[in-house]
Amino acid sequence: MAEDQFDLARLEPILKKYRGQEGALIPVLQEAQNLYGYLPEEVLVHLSRGLKIPLSRIYGVATFYTLFHLSPPGKYQLELCRSISCALCGSERIFRALEKELQIKRGETTADGLFTIQEVECLATCGMGPVMRLQDVIYENLTPAKARKIVEMLRKKG
Amino acid sequence: MKRYLTRNFDHPDAKTIAGYEKTGGYLAARKALQMRREEILGVVKESNLHGRGGAGFPVALKWSFLPANGRPRVLVVNGDEGEPGTFKDRQLMEQDPHQLLEGILIAAYAIQAHKVYIYIRGELGAAARMMENAIEEARRKGYIGPSCFGVDHPPEVIVRRGAGAYICGEETALLESLEGRQGFPRIRPPFPALVGAFGQPTIIHNVETLCALGHILRMGGQAYAALGTEREGGTRIFGVSGHVEKPGLYELPIGFNFGKLIHEVAGGVRRGKKLKAVFPGGSSTPVLLPSELDCPLSIEGVKKAGSAIGSGAVIAMDQTTCMVQVAWRLAGFYQHESCGQCVPCRIGTKRLLEILTRITRGHGQEGDLGLLREMGQVLQDSSRCGLGQTCPNAALSTLSKFRGEYEAHIREKRCPASACEALSPRRGKSRSGRV
Numbered sequence: 001m002a003e004d005q006f007d008l009a010r011l012e013p014i015l016k017k018y019r020g021q022e023g024a025l026i027p028v029l030q031e032a033q034n035l036y037g038y039l040p041e042e043v044l045v046h047l048s049r050g051l052k053i054p055l056s057r058i059y060g061v062a063t064f065y066t067l068f069h070l071s072p073p074g075k076y077q078l079e080l081c082r083s084i085s086c087a088l089c090g091s092e093r094i095f096r097a098l099e100k101e102l103q104i105k106r107g108e109t110t111a112d113g114l115f116t117i118q119e120v121e122c123l124a125t126c127g128m129g130p131v132m133r134l135q136d137v138i139y140e141n142l143t144p145a146k147a148r149k150i151v152e153m154l155r156k157k158g
Numbered sequence: 159m160k161r162y163l164t165r166n167f168d169h170p171d172a173k174t175i176a177g178y179e180k181t182g183g184y185l186a187a188r189k190a191l192q193m194r195r196e197e198i199l200g201v202v203k204e205s206n207l208h209g210r211g212g213a214g215f216p217v218a219l220k221w222s223f224l225p226a227n228g229r230p231r232v233l234v235v236n237g238d239e240g241e242p243g244t245f246k247d248r249q250l251m252e253q254d255p256h257q258l259l260e261g262i263l264i265a266a267y268a269i270q271a272h273k274v275y276i277y278i279r280g281e282l283g284a285a286a287r288m289m290e291n292a293i294e295e296a297r298r299k300g301y302i303g304p305s306c307f308g309v310d311h312p313p314e315v316i317v318r319r320g321a322g323a324y325i326c327g328e329e330t331a332l333l334e335s336l337e338g339r340q341g342f343p344r345i346r347p348p349f350p351a352l353v354g355a356f357g358q359p360t361i362i363h364n365v366e367t368l369c370a371l372g373h374i375l376r377m378g379g380q381a382y383a384a385l386g387t388e389r390e391g392g393t394r395i396f397g398v399s400g401h402v403e404k405p406g407l408y409e410l411p412i413g414f415n416f417g418k419l420i421h422e423v424a425g426g427v428r429r430g431k432k433l434k435a436v437f438p439g440g441s442s443t444p445v446l447l448p449s450e451l452d453c454p455l456s457i458e459g460v461k462k463a464g465s466a467i468g469s470g471a472v473i474a475m476d477q478t479t480c481m482v483q484v485a486w487r488l489a490g491f492y493q494h495e496s497c498g499q500c501v502p503c504r505i506g507t508k509r510l511l512e513i514l515t516r517i518t519r520g521h522g523q524e525g526d527l528g529l530l531r532e533m534g535q536v537l538q539d540s541s542r543c544g545l546g547q548t549c550p551n552a553a554l555s556t557l558s559k560f561r562g563e564y565e566a567h568i569r570e571k572r573c574p575a576s577a578c579e580a581l582s583p584r585r586g587k588s589r590s591g592r593v
């Protein structure tokens with residue numbers, strides 16, 4: 001891990017912005033995660049001191065919500081919906097196509113750290129299933145071919 | 159049919175404040191903020207507006223629970239859309255953010271809220287950005303800020319994003335999350351109207367509910383009420399997904415015929431197949447059979463048919479669907495999303511999933527169905543919040559309506575829909591694909 005990734009001074013503007021605001025722990029963690037890509041232990045300890053919130057409570061919150069990561073995830077997280085409407089429209093075929101294409105199972109990350117296949121629940125796009133979310137973009141009406149194309153495009157981008 | 163809530167969906171200009179105002183936007187807020195608060199309450203009461211998030215509580219009645227003790231009040235907008243099958247609020251926020259903001263300004267004024275929190279599901283980044291832009295535009299125009307339409311003490315409007323927890327759509331779990339904690343539902347009473355966000359009296363509304371307010375003020379309470387049924391006014395958005403020809407969002411007057419929605423509006427079952435069952439209001443409502451769909455789409459109508467209208471999320475399933483597998487998939491969802499606070503839900507969702515996994519894999523045992531029913535009942539009776547209380551509905555309703563299918567899985571190790579791979583004659587090659 002490069003040292004500058006844990007440059008804790010980068011947290012100061014966030015702490016300053018939210019200090020004294022009621023119930024701001026979740027937005028603080030969100031912004032911290034945006035900085036580092038995940039929430040390393042050092043960052044949680046630093047935030048605990050800065051916000052005067054016990055580390056145990058911060059850890060509880062960070063592990064309760066699925067969008068917080070305590071270890072670095074793959075660069076591209078393919079979040080595929082496993083929920084009922086997408087399933088009725090064939091999401092299992094998309095899962096299998098991606099597993100085959102990337103040679104990993106759902107929940108795993110490729111050896112090069114590029115891709116993670118994540119099973120997620122309903123993405124509120126049920127009329128356009130199957131759907132996949134990637135960095136705030138939701139891809140709709142997926143087919144295995146379309147999913148493979150997205151992977152190809154990301155591979156080229158690296 | 160005239161559309162109100164979705165009228166700007168094919169009108170991309172309306173996403174900006176200038177475009178929205180060209181469609182008559184903010185006239186209702188302008189009008190409302192000159193009215194006395196009791197007058198607004200009267201109009202909303204006349205309109206027969208019920209909440210659109212799932213519980214269907216009358217809006218005017220909810221407001222009337224606020225205590226008159228002078229404590230600062232909070233308005234919370236529930237944009238934590240996450241019930242499987244529900245996809246209306248995301249579109250309302252992305253396609254027409256000012257419609258929601260106008261409704262927020264009206265409600266905040268009517269209930270005298272000093273603060274508004276818009277809580278948007280973490281996964282819906284685009285919706286959050288649209289709302290933030292809309293707020294910024296409104297601020298620049300002076301609609302949010304010190305002299306908004308000439309009103310003293312206008313509210314502060316804050317967007318908060320969730321962080322990935324379905325339970326936070328439950329209103330008291332949402333409040334916990336707003337306060338920076340795990341989303342553990344609270345015990346009621348006290349209800350949020352008395353002790354809500356940060357201990358202050360709080361009114362929580364679904365996105366769609368607030369979007370209706372502008373229309374109600376514009377056309378008057380009675381005209382809005384006349385759109386719907388005798389007890390429930392207006393239009394609402396039905397999200398149809400699953401095995402229909404034309405899945406999508408359809409805004410219809412309340413009381414519209416359920417069967418017609420599926421067979422005509424949504425184009426009927428796709429590829430000429432036969433309808434098998436329908437979730438009428440999201441995955442936590444009991445399934446209905448095709449023969450039970452000749453009912454009005456209203457809280458009362460769907461209740462009489464034996465289910466609940468919930469969030470208006472209609473999930474249609476055709477004859478190739480294995481109902482045991484549907485129940486198994488949803489059990490997995492609720493097991494994952496149970497917050498783990500109360501014992502019946504923490505343990506019950508796990509056991510429910512285990513039983514259903516067993517049955518779909520061909521390891522079902524005699525007695526499993528009784529156990530399933532008992533477990534479902536315990537969850538319904540003793541869970542702390544709506545998640546645990548409604549999560550066994552899929553299993554219990556499919557068990558009572560498709561018992562033969564469950565029995566075939568257990569006794570004959572056979573999946574009548576040929577959908578369960580472990581029970582398929584050609585292992586690994588199911589005919590209709592897994593649910």
